[in-house]
Amino acid sequence: MTVQLHAHARAFPIGGPIVEVHDISLNFGGVKALTKISFDVREHEVRAIIGPNGAGKSSMLNVINGVYRPQAGSIVLRGERLAAMTPRRAAHMGIARTFQNIALFKGMTVLDNIMAGSNLRMHANFLEVAFRLPRALREARECREAAEEIIEFLEIEHIRKTPVGRLPYGLQKRVELGRALAATPQVLLLDEPMAGMNIEEKQDMCRFILDVNDHYGTTVILIEHDMGVVMDISDRVVVLDYGKKIGDGTPEEVRSNQDVIDAYLGVAH
């Protein structure tokens, strides 16, 4: 795969830290999912979290997103220290995500699913919507416009009116990305966006992730299994193994890190 983007000047230059996690520890009973993890994510960068199965990658994402509450440590979002994040608060603060196993409304159309993603920006109350009062109509129109822009961006015009449940897996993943984008997030969390895809679908998805980052300046934090994909599209990579951070740096640095090589290839005992 040859995706050259960062060789060029970026429209949104990488800024200061937007998300910082400090000494996060998370236990499930006696199982230590995460142990004293610290790293930062800078504004407008593509940050990957990688690691073997069970390394704690999804747990890490769930902590950032407020689904899990860590026993120790804190999250700093745009300079603001938060002891505990909740999913709703995360959404309000501009964090959107996609899920490892697709979480869409299967019976609804692609368009409706994407429009559902901008739910937080709608302020009209039940009665305004029921009686089609001006604010409700205006919001509905803006919401549709935003959704159409995303549909065009992700090149899914042909399935606009198709119920999501009837779509193949690769397209459902793309719709899920669209739903997350509809929230106009500043930080986008992607949980294994390429899992289970064939090579062509992976290439498409890579392109879309880079385009989102490039076009909207969205900061992307992604979890990925496929090392090749990660190395091609991320600016910096965090490597987790058994809940501990074993590497952090640019793809080149990580690739030559002995601990990372050991974790992926195993060590002779």
Place this chain on the structure above:
Amino acid sequence: MAPQELQADTFPKLLMHQARTRGDRPAVREKSRGIWQTLTWRDLADETVALAAGLAERGLQRGGHVALIGDNRPRLYAALCATQWLGAVAVPLYQDASAAELLDPMRNAEITHIFAEDQEQVDKLLEILPQLPAVTTIIYDQDRGMRHYRQPQLVSHADLLTQGRALLAARRDALDAEAALGRGSDPAALFFTAGTTGQAKAVVLSHGALINRARTAAAMENLRDTDVTMAYLPPAWIGQHMFGYAQPMVVGFCVCCPESPETMLADMREIGPTYFVAPPKVLESLLAQVSVRMEDAGRIKRSLYQYFMALARRVGVPLLSGQAVPLGDRLVYRLGDMLMYGPLRDVLGMSRVRLAYTAGEAIGPDLLLYFRALGVNLKQLYGATETGIFVCVQPDGEVKPDSVGTATDGVELKFTAQRELLVRSPGLFSGYHGDADATRLAIDADGWFHTGDAGWLGDDGQLRIIDRVQDVGALADGSLFAPKYLENKLKFFPFVKEAVAIGAGRDEVCMVVSIDAGAVGNWADRHNIAYSGYADLASRDEVQVLIADCVGKMNAELAQDPALASLQVHRFLLLHKELEADDGELTRTGKLRRVVIGERYQALVDALYARRDSVRIDAQVRYEDGRQGTISADLKICRAPTFAAAPLPMPTRKAA
């Protein structure tokens, strides 16, 4: 026709005329972000002249050549006309051609300016740019992903337009004078021939030739400015240019561009065109979709469909041609129209179609009659890039499936001893660009164009085309062998995507067939046949029996006619892949390249005639990203049931 319109001898003059006389009527519509956006004739003219100002500033001169690569969209039409405004020649190219395929045409046409639709096209151009020193400007339409490109040749369409609008106040008079300088005899556009045989040639067509043909056909079919058509075929094809650019310019009707190729059918249903053009390939795939969906339908719907389609073929076809039909039949047909034909036309987006053409390739009679039976006035026309399309058109009421119609106004036809058709018409091309020798070979001293097609003129004045002169052959027993006829016949079955008939100089006819992945896949699903991919599907015994059944039915029909009985297909094999334009097996318009196919599959043909049971093939394939790979497969050779020639009533199986 208004005298002013008759004076307009170039496309820019026609555009100004349309902007003056029907400025508020829609010229181009495009679906964008789910909504149809309209550009009126006045908008189009304003945009065109501003673009021309920008192009002039960028150094485009009279006689220069401008390449256009991209899908049908309003900006493409404005770019076409802006090019011609300055007296330059428009060169539309196929947008799915690879970088390497673009290089030759670009060099051949001495391109200086290029309109490219998006990043994908720009990337291809930048790849070959070092070999094209004459190119000074590349104008890109969609700026997505283009932010990082720093090449000095690049400029965005929007920027060029803004620049042009700013210059307009000062230059309007000079620009109008420039447009007035244009003459009908000036070259308007350059098209590359389909290239079924050898290298593609650059055909130069003048404003006069294109406008003459557009006007003649529009008058004959009574086209009006209230007509609506869809522009969804490659703009590099002369047909798309004629129906989507030349004719709207002459008549003033509206062209609609779909949102994306995938949404074409849905967009067409929304627009409801009154004038529709489709190559047989598109009609085949429409029919295949209908057939597949009918197979999935419940028993009542299926029997309704079968009953009414049989009726339609018997009653609908003559009814559409204005022939007398018994009252009872007519009433039942009306019922069918309510229950089935109407809804089906609606599903196909053809509810309002008043006139439909099929062009670009010969159409199988069954396919033509299918649509006519439904009440769609689908007609065949005959023409080539070199003739500005319209040579013959089937006149209303005299559509015969085996003919391509009568000569249009201004066209003269004659035949050589080898039955080759010669054409003389005001719509002929001016020559092949930069190839005077080829031009002399194609147009003789008396102005006759040698089409390369074999045919004859019936007593009814209608032209019948047999095949390409070089493809028409004879079997070993001397009976006439026209491969295209057989191929089209077999392709009527939805399971068959492509077929290549072989038989010239042989004792029997054999065929190489590629199955339609969609239709056969659906059939396999319903019969619980598991398969992993195309090659696996094509190698299944059940599928081979299925296709043998189709070939058998075709043979049974051939056997009915003593003249055709010897053309029955005895053996065939199913290819492990579809024939692809990317592999050079088809032209970009989907015609078979027999020479390439013959060379590549020589081993298969030999095995077919050696009567072996199977053959191994190692084929080179080219992937979409340009990489090469090899696929090897064992292909089984299948026998098809053949029948004794009529009038024997009972089909008897011959030992093959």
